[in-house]
Amino acid sequence: MTEPSHLTAVRxxxxxxxxxxxxxxxxxxxxxxxxxxxxxxxxxxxxxxxPGPVADLGCGPGKVTAHLAALGVPAFGVDVSPRMIELARAAYPELRFTVGSMTALDIADGELGGILAYYATHHTPPQWLPTVFSEFHRTLAPGGRLMLAGHVGGGEHLHPTHAYGDHPVSYASYLLPPDRIAELLQRAGLVVTTRVVQEPEGGSKRQVGTFLAYKPE
Incomplete structure (x- = not known):
């Protein structure tokens, strides 16, 4: 199966x-x-x-995965970037980190007690979000919980035109309205219980949306 082009760019x-x-x-x-x-x-x-382990999807260098583990959560990390996973493994050798994609998780049906997608889905083109959210639903156990957080907006499609440090970046960001994200989660079979929208502050130019949801029993 050919990998979606946005995953290649993000990786x-x-x-x-x-x-x-x-x-x-x-x-x-x-x-x-x-x-x-x-x-x-x-x-x-x-x-x-x-019941079940908790997957930090889009874990990056593993800082939030380690934070969850310190709070008593049986967390492990997954990221599309092999280099990020290398850094996470080096920083937190006691935790499990694997390379993987949210569009096709190497996780069994109903295996997870929870999923954290923390600033991990805003690089996903909107047409791919139903696939991602269906994977969340598939891999969560009945009663399993989801927390999704990230940038939201009015439907903007942003292309970076600058370098990050000394390196150019080629991924895009999609700032969907919070209502649209909640609708897509619900269509995937997840029940949204909480929505929090934070206005830009501290130099940020973007709203942040956080959603809590669960897979029905």
């Missing part, structure tokens, strides 16, 4: 910037209070005795 770009990205991305403890609270709420929902 190549994040492989190129991985070291700079790992240095610059915030530690979870440095996030704003709302983001920290949402991660803590998600951890409360998925830590044992809730």
């Amino acid at each position: 190549e770009s994040y492989d190129a910037v991985a070291a700079d990205y790992a240095r610059r991305v915030k530690e979870p403890a440095e996030l704003d209070p709302v983001s920290r609270a949402m991660l803590a709420a998600f951890a409360d929902l998925v830590r044992p005795p809730h």
Whole structure:
């Protein structure tokens, strides 16, 4: 099966910037209070005795995966960038990290107690989101929880025209309205329980949307 072109672009770009990205991305403890609270709420929902491991999809250098693990969550990381996975494994050798794509997860049906997609889906073209969200539904156990967070907007399609550090990037970003994201999650069979939209602050120019959902029993 031919890989979608957007995955190739994302992989190549994040492989190129991985070291700079790992240095610059915030530690979870440095996030704003709302983001920290949402991660803590998600951890409360998925830590044992809730059944099944928790996949941090689009884990990057593994900082949030490690944060979840420190909160008692049986978390592991998946990322499309082999270089990001190398960095994550080096930084957190006690945790499991694998290369993979959200469009075709190498995870069994109903295996997961939770999924975190943290700033991981906004590079996905809207026509591919139903495939991604269907994979979330397929791999979650009944009652399994999802937290999805990332940039939202009015449907903008952004193409970077600058370099990240010393490296050019070639991925695109798609800033969908929060209502559209919630609709697509619900169409995939997930029940959305919480939506939080944060307005831009601290130099940011983009809204952030966070969604909590679950797979019905």
